[in-house]
Amino acid sequence: QVQLVQSGGGVVQPGRSLRLSCAASGFAFRHYIMHWVRQAPGKGLEWVAHVWNDGHNKFYADSVKGRFTIFRDNSGDTLYLQMDNLRVEDTAVYYCAKWGSIWAYDIWGQGSLVTVSS
């Protein structure tokens, strides 16, 4: 079964860190670009970061650059998002998503809620 299963998330104080994980199954994970997309409560979708299939090229939204790190373990078919120096405005549901060969997000994780609050 083709799927992405997320773990991590929770409530954290401003300035602290959190790591999200996204385990892939049912497809050749190492062949695909992977993204993180977030959605603040009641808001639209926002691209956060993506990493090429080899793990070497990474791109970030300006809002998270320098604070978030995307990386992947192709031997373990898992994508990660390390979030440091979290801010209240980072509060959102975070989705991992597979960028398919059809130039679209064809598979999404179930989402992980991150709440940044003192």
Next chain:
Amino acid sequence: QSALTQPPSASGSPGQSVTISCTGTSGDVGAFNYVSWYQQHPGKAPKLVIYEVNKRPSGVPDRFSGSKSGNTASLTVSGLQAEDEADYFCCSYANSNNLFGGGTKLTVL
């Protein structure tokens, strides 16, 4: 780069057709035929319904169609059904990043 522009709401009665627009710029929607649309029901992850402007993934009803003219892409839902009530987001490839629209809440009256 700014988000793509979508109307916040749209509505139609069962059986009718509704079109949702998504306006970008010559650097994103106008530059690439890589516009996709996603349906999102409350509390659920988004689901792909249109890719590459006008193509439907397997399993998506042919009531869903897409088009593009200049810097504006459109999603049309024909023969509206109750289960089509959801939020719809457009997305455009834009070189090193992707841009999303703010979302349109589709209400089936």
